[in-house]
Amino acid sequence: MRIRVVTVEREYGSGGAIIARRLAERLGWKLWDEELTAEIARVAQVDKRVAASCDERVDSLLYRLFKVYARGSYERALPLGEARPFDTDRMFSMLERVIRDVSSRGPCVIVGRGSTYFLRDRPDAFHAFVYAAVDEKLRRIQSIGKSEKEARQLIDEIDRDRAAFIRHYFNSDWPHRPLYHVMLNSKLGDEYVIEALLHQITSVEKFAPREAARA
16 A cells, blocks of 8 residues: 555644645655645635735634644634635635545645544544654754743643644644554654654555555
């Protein structure tokens, strides 16, 4: 069985998005991170330039949870058009459709956005979770210009909101450990995580049961 899709879920500040990008480069595969946000905007027929004004809106709790969870990397949010509002149920349905579509186009790496849950039954998908200790996450977030206070607040709020999003839409814990093939600590270094992922992907391809290959 050949792996054709890798999903990378991550704790905020763990560097999972950067690791996913470098993994995609090593594999020569398409990366769906910011590009996925652009694809969602295209399908929703909204202009990405409205994203900044949306960040300033006072949203309902579920709308805010969705927007936070949809972030592909630091300070990135799913753009939504003011002229054609979507509630979270419609956005959730659109997100699932787009993820299933892009994952069928060819080998790819998808960052977050519930992709692990949407593709959990796909036999040729490999699911990874990247985490880190608080001091490592603080270091990474502060390296992009955030203060320690801001970094701590982001770590607490964003992962709490991601967990609430998954609990609401999938009735599941976040992270739900049985979904992942591997969970890796990024404090060991990005290159270590990438090499470990490549090794694990190869191992899954080699040792996967024949039943999975026929699925």
